[in-house]
Amino acid sequence: MPTSAIRLVRFTGRLLLALAAVVMLVVVFLALIALTDGAGSGLAAWLPTLGVGAVLATWRGRRGTWPARLVPFLPVAVAAALTASVCIPTVPTARRYPPALPFVTTQHWSLTTGSRVAVYHYPPAHPSPRHPIPLVYLNGGPVRGISVLDHRFLQLLARQGYDVYAYEQAGGGRSDLLPMSQYTISRPVSDLAAFIDRLNKGKVDILGFSSGGAVLTRALADPSVAGRLHRAIIAEPGPMDGPTAHITGHKGRKSARGLAPAPTGPRSTHVPRYAVAFGLMRLGLLSPDTGLIGQAEGDNAFTAADLGSDTASAYCARDAHRIPAEDTAQNFSFSPAASLRIQQTVKDSPSIASQLRQSRTPAMLMIAECSSQIRQWETTVLANDPAIQRTQYMPGVGHHMWNGLDDNNDRAAAVITAFLQDKPAPLPNYPTRDEIPTFLRDHE
Numbered sequence: 001m002p003t004s005a006i007r008l009v010r011f012t013g014r015l016l017l018a019l020a021a022v023v024m025l026v027v028v029f030l031a032l033i034a035l036t037d038g039a040g041s042g043l044a045a046w047l048p049t050l051g052v053g054a055v056l057a058t059w060r061g062r063r064g065t066w067p068a069r070l071v072p073f074l075p076v077a078v079a080a081a082l083t084a085s086v087c088i089p090t091v092p093t094a095r096r097y098p099p100a101l102p103f104v105t106t107q108h109w110s111l112t113t114g115s116r117v118a119v120y121h122y123p124p125a126h127p128s129p130r131h132p133i134p135l136v137y138l139n140g141g142p143v144r145g146i147s148v149l150d151h152r153f154l155q156l157l158a159r160q161g162y163d164v165y166a167y168e169q170a171g172g173g174r175s176d177l178l179p180m181s182q183y184t185i186s187r188p189v190s191d192l193a194a195f196i197d198r199l200n201k202g203k204v205d206i207l208g209f210s211s212g213g214a215v216l217t218r219a220l221a222d223p224s225v226a227g228r229l230h231r232a233i234i235a236e237p238g239p240m241d242g243p244t245a246h247i248t249g250h251k252g253r254k255s256a257r258g259l260a261p262a263p264t265g266p267r268s269t270h271v272p273r274y275a276v277a278f279g280l281m282r283l284g285l286l287s288p289d290t291g292l293i294g295q296a297e298g299d300n301a302f303t304a305a306d307l308g309s310d311t312a313s314a315y316c317a318r319d320a321h322r323i324p325a326e327d328t329a330q331n332f333s334f335s336p337a338a339s340l341r342i343q344q345t346v347k348d349s350p351s352i353a354s355q356l357r358q359s360r361t362p363a364m365l366m367i368a369e370c371s372s373q374i375r376q377w378e379t380t381v382l383a384n385d386p387a388i389q390r391t392q393y394m395p396g397v398g399h400h401m402w403n404g405l406d407d408n409n410d411r412a413a414a415v416i417t418a419f420l421q422d423k424p425a426p427l428p429n430y431p432t433r434d435e436i437p438t439f440l441r442d443h444e
Helices: 003-036 039-060 073-084 148-159 186-199 211-220 272-282 295-301 336-348 375-384 408-420 433-442
Strands: 107-110 116-122 135-138 164-167 204-209 229-235 363-370 388-398
Touching: 003 039, 003 073, 003 272, 039 073, 116 148, 116 186, 135 148, 135 186, 135 211, 148 164, 148 408, 186 204, 186 211, 186 336, 204 211, 211 229, 229 408, 272 295, 272 336, 295 336, 363 375, 363 408, 375 388, 375 433, 388 408
Parallel strands: 135 164, 135 204, 204 229, 229 363, 363 388
Antiparallel strands: 107 116, 116 164
């Protein structure tokens, strides 16, 4: 074999060994991140990884000449630089709240639960007839700010004479953060009761969407909270308890997931620190209260583009190439760690079916044709809440039913206002409880 070929083989072998050493050290670092739960912003994993690499490099170079002894340290230096990027924040570590909205005043209410929440009020607009009972909106998330798209829908309801209030859950949007241990599915239920008391206008109507619908369902199952409610609209609810959360099965008709163009804009997951943090949290290898990144830093870093195909899943396949901008970059707010923690407390919670069967608050269930929710999350509520007076199956829309496309907002408003005014429903009462098996079979 020619000398040049031998040299090339040796060089290639050394390069592969160096790459293997880098990969090994990165794997060790990630394993230590998980084992230490990211303690010390990752330094509790980084320093031992660097120490292990230095020991191995010293052992490998022990027989070489002095300059040659330094070569094994090159992969250690590369791995140290790569992993150090996981330990260095690139956004502020103190909470950076969204700026004020230009079209509505943000109030901050301190509730008796200890939560301090951002509140938005849309008083009934003239000359529409005014409805005497306030309407409170519980947005989805969980722990997400209210989108501009939702604000527009609330303005539409106000123009139809409703006195509309909305507030962002503790930790979401412009509301103050909570200690991570206080993010549980029971906290927003308690906050709802405290909010109604603070409003001090008697019983209220409630519109709960997505995870807000799950909060509303649990409120209906709690007599101490349900007594404050006049009428309840449960729109596309998430799972109401642990047994429901563990159901797998039917979904709605095809959504735009996998069909819509990828969202544009910056992503925190393109930054090693947040890619590791959010990725390991989703895998359950880091706790929501991880020492790698604080709650505030995670909130500051997370962007709308990080939601990826989740946004597309809220729209029908036919709308894949015209999905509206749900929010502005300045208003968008989502707390991934707090959201994961609340979702876990739902999964860990016992059944509330027996309590829900005692509900007497008049209620309506809204289901979207292209729902990305598990159908049984919705039909379980219908099956167990005897006070649900009507179900409205909304054709032509996905999970985000009021989305500004075509006449979707007007159709959703018509369904909501008809129920609140106890007028005939604009759509058939479908599915009924008896039709649940057929509905699950026919509407996949």
